[in-house]
Amino acid sequence: MTMHCHKPGAALSPILRPGTAELVAGKGPLLIEWVARHGSPVNLIWPDELQRNLAVLTGVLRESGVAHALYYGAKVNKSPGLLAAALCAGAGIDVSSLYELRDARRLGADGTQLVATGPAKTAAFHIELIDCNALISVDSPEELEDLIRLLPAGGGPVQAVLLRLRPTNQARSRFGMPAAAIRHCLSRIAGESRLRFDGLHFHLSGYSWESRAQAVGEAAGLISESRAQGFAPCMIDIGGGLPIQYVDQRAYQVHLDSQMPEDYRTGKVPASFYPYGGGLSAAEWLRCLLRAPMADGRSFANYLVHEGLVLGMEPGRALADQAAISVFRVLRVKAVGPDAHVVFVEGSSFSACETWFGSEFLVDPILVPAISPPVAAKPIRAYLAGHSCLDEDVLCNRWLTFPIAPRAGDLLVYANTGGYQMDLLENEFHRHPMPSRLCVVQDAKGQPTLVPDT
Structure with missing residues (x-):
């Protein structure tokens, strides 16, 4: 009961x-x-539930004709069974530490299935990412310099990187870089034959698809700039933040509207909650984003298709639903x-x-x-x-x-x-x-x- x-x-x-x-x-x-x-x-x-969630999101992307790379955000849960289920279903893994990387590798993941998006990567983490040729999201010009110092001097595979954008609507965040810093990193990569610029990444706070649509517009402008400079980016990575529904939407709203301080033993209503009874499932949220209009009137999905770009994503909670x-x-x-x-x-x-x-x-x-x-x-x-x-x-x-x-x-x-x-x-x-x-x-x-x- x-x-x-x-x-x-x-x-x-x-x-x-x-x-x-x-x-x-x-x-x-x-x-x-x-x-x-x-x-x-x-x-x-x-573990099979993760695979069902993955299939639903993949289905939405295929409906839109959008090329995609889905990575399970390993930080959401420590279960090896969920990691293995993601890999078996064809997803990649987003690793945010050396230890998440090693767990994914132990389960059979190779570099093409891995992306590292965390902002505070150690030298040891960078080295093992380079060794398996994983995709690395670079959080700052400082990280880019650290990464360059660790690249093998005698050749070897070219290291693919994403540059993590800090959109204007996230100006107070400590993660990612503003457009000016992205441009600086591009000029640095242009002179470094051991690096390849594969695109832009962002990961925003909150669960609004509208804020992602705004960030996509900023990313699109920088993608155009980079192509004009001779780069060939192939991806825009929107991170995670897809919502899931824990409870009925109407019941949740009734609860929020009626709760008072005396409902809590602390005598205080918490200042914020996860949207446990949100109006959109992860699949519906993704459809909204793909339909969002770009500045030129194209939908985001059409923009990706026409520009030959892959949509990267790192859902965590949405895949563990x-x-x-x-x-x-x-x-x-x-x-x-x-x-x-x-x-x-x-x-x-x-x-x-x-x-x-x-x-x-x-x-x-x-x-x-x-x-x-x-x-x-x-x-x-x-x-x-x-x-x-x-x-x-x-x-x-x-x-x-x-x-x-x-x-x-x-x-x-x-x-x-x-x-x-x-x-x-x-x-x-x-x-x-x-x-x-x-x-x-x-x-x-x-x-x-x-x-x-x-």
């Missing part, structure tokens, strides 16, 4: 893939057995007032981390009772806390009304935690072991079973 917010009609029930809904609603004993075997919390992964859940076991329920409780779980908010960013994961957890509740069970009002000694270790600051009081051994399931949620901050505080992460597959009888996430 799904927990509801304390305001009538303001529930935020998660959107669930059919397999997850069946597991949570009909296979509670199996979930309890898995947690007993592997500990709490346990993170369950569906519905690919994971996190399951916590209830430790105990403690009264903290006449009509207020705290539900302690075995695990911490490091594995459900939105509260650490001054925000809230606006998706109701799902209660899976370990045994049938008493007939006379009453609802209780509570928030969720982890098992550490930190007052800030809170999974949910919202006051939730539980249809029945949770009891020790019950499970709380957070849906759709694959994107920047379940393992972004995980650690071994208090020497608790890292949460288990396992892939859910079907056995020979078509029943869900677990395999190591490798």
